[in-house]
Amino acid sequence: MRKRINALAEQLLDTLEQKGYRSTEPRRAMAQVIANQDKHFTAEDLRKQLPSLGRATIFRSLKLLVETGMVCRVLLEDGDLHYQLSHRGHHHHLLCVECGSSQDLLGCDIEDLLQQTSARHGFELSGHWLEVYGRCNACRNVEQTVELANA
Amino acid sequence: MRKRINALAEQLLDTLEQKGYRSTEPRRAMAQVIANQDKHFTAEDLRKQLPSLGRATIFRSLKLLVETGMVCRVLLEDGDLHYQLSHRGHHHHLLCVECGSSQDLLGCDIEDLLQQTSARHGFELSGHWLEVYGRCNACRNVEQTVELANA
DNA sequence: AATGAAAAGATACTAGGTATCAATATTCGC
DNA sequence: GCGAATATTGATACCTAGTATCTTTTCATT
Numbered sequence: 001m002r003k004r005i006n007a008l009a010e011q012l013l014d015t016l017e018q019k020g021y022r023s024t025e026p027r028r029a030m031a032q033v034i035a036n037q038d039k040h041f042t043a044e045d046l047r048k049q050l051p052s053l054g055r056a057t058i059f060r061s062l063k064l065l066v067e068t069g070m071v072c073r074v075l076l077e078d079g080d081l082h083y084q085l086s087h088r089g090h091h092h093h094l095l096c097v098e099c100g101s102s103q104d105l106l107g108c109d110i111e112d113l114l115q116q117t118s119a120r121h122g123f124e125l126s127g128h129w130l131e132v133y134g135r136c137n138a139c140r141n142v143e144q145t146v147e148l149a150n151a
Numbered sequence: 152m153r154k155r156i157n158a159l160a161e162q163l164l165d166t167l168e169q170k171g172y173r174s175t176e177p178r179r180a181m182a183q184v185i186a187n188q189d190k191h192f193t194a195e196d197l198r199k200q201l202p203s204l205g206r207a208t209i210f211r212s213l214k215l216l217v218e219t220g221m222v223c224r225v226l227l228e229d230g231d232l233h234y235q236l237s238h239r240g241h242h243h244h245l246l247c248v249e250c251g252s253s254q255d256l257l258g259c260d261i262e263d264l265l266q267q268t269s270a271r272h273g274f275e276l277s278g279h280w281l282e283v284y285g286r287c288n289a290c291r292n293v294e295q296t297v298e299l300a301n302a
Numbered sequence: 303a304a305t306g307a308a309a310a311g312a313t314a315c316t317a318g319g320t321a322t323c324a325a326t327a328t329t330c331g332c
Numbered sequence: 333g334c335g336a337a338t339a340t341t342g343a344t345a346c347c348t349a350g351t352a353t354c355t356t357t358t359c360a361t362t
Contacts, residue, residue, distance in 0.1 A: 022359065024309065043349070054311040059350060061309095075280055079224060079232050081349090094274045108268045110261060114283055117259045122288030123245045129226055129282045132265055137273030173328065173339065194318070205342035210319060232318090 008035040008085075012070045019068050026053050030061050039100035040074050040082040074102065075131045096136035105132060159186040159236075163221045170219050177204050181212050190251035191225050191233040225253065226282045247287035256283060 009031040013023040021027075033049045034041075046058050062083060065071035072086035074093055084093075084102060092105040110130065118125040160182035164174040172178075184200045185192075197209050213234060216222040223237035225244055235244075235253060243256040261281065269276040 022308065024358075026310070056312080056351080057310055063350095073230060075226060075230075077278060077280070079226075081230050094269060094272055096274075097277065103272055103274065105268060105272070107271065108264065110264060113259065113261060113264060117256060118245060118283060118285060120258065121245055121254055121256070122291075123247075123254065123283075123285050124291055125283060125285040126248065127228060127284040129228070129280070129284075131280045132269060132274075132276060133278040133280075134269060134274050134276040140273075140275055175327070175340065177341070207320080207343080208341055211340085214319095 006032065006035055012065065015068050015070055016064060021064060021068075026050075026057050027061050029053065030058065034065070034071065034085060037085065040076075040084040040095070040102060042082050075129065077131075077133050092130045092132060094132045094134065094136070096139055097133050098135050098139040101136055101138075103136065105130075157183065157186055163216065166219050166221055167215060172215060172219075177201075177208050178212050180204065181209065185216070185222065185236060188236065191227075191235040191246075191253060193233055226280065228282075228284050243281045243283060245283045245285065245287070247290055248284050249286050249290040252287055252289075254287065256281075 009028070012031040012035065013028060016027065017023050029050055030046065030053070033046055037045075043055075043058050043062055046062070047053070047055060050058065062071065066073060066083070069088055070086055071083050073081050074084050074095065075081055076095070077097060087104055092108065092110070093102040094105055095102045110128075114128055115125055160179070163182040163186065164179060167178065168174050180201055181197065181204070184197055188196075194206075194209050194213055197213070198204070198206060201209065213222065217224060217234070220239055221237055222234050224232050225235050225246065226232055227246070228248060238255055243259065243261070244253040245256055246253045261279075265279055266276055
């Protein structure tokens, strides 16, 4: 019996099927768990939430999801690579170092800027990797509230 | 007997000493090898060139050099982390995907741009990681020469 | 239901890095 | 220059993240 899963999970599976990959029971379970993550995660995080799945299966399906663009890798400040749900297409993240949440960076003309700067160095740009670290609005507000409470 | 090493290696060791770390024979050997690398490298690369040093020693000294800012980590396009000589201070690299060379990215106002964009998202920026990939001048010229030769 | 391909799971393996600890170098005070 | 105190080393075991291999299971098709 096919478990009921949410719309986002359904979307992950649909995309896999569009690329010719089967929507199996383990993949449905994984899609559901990934759809429920509210921040970046590791393969190990998924494994704890899916103890019945084999380790290799998790890595394999994760890889598929990255290849099909549904999940992306994010670089943490310390150099660790984690995964997170992707909102498709090339984009950058604002990673909150406090709560681990991430927002997509919109309205950033970095590509143009890099293009120009690279050209000045005689460099033919083909790609780039950018992560931005800081504190999100919510975490800043929490701190402010605490400060007020202590005042 | 203290081996003679070049000026750049000497500088690495001096910096370590300024931070209170000893300039030992293994570290002198490592500094010399690192000073001779012309592109990014891995701990394993160093180990091949320094077979007499213990593995842990290489990792430990590499870590020290990163902490003191003499060596930095660079993120390759595939997510691998390598090391390279650092030219001190925060800066970004133009990494040539063909020959592995890297240039420092100068005259790039990305900090300001990120600051502004983050602020629009209610995000308090504290840091970022940027790597730029492409082909350096030399590699582009080689290709052009080959094309002309074949024409 | 039979079959062939895809996927799963177990397992062993690899790479990159850290922890532990006894043995060795190095520095410092004399 | 000598010895004690301390930093560093190397060996080893360990850890995490990921891949390779191979047999069994599941899936979709007929």
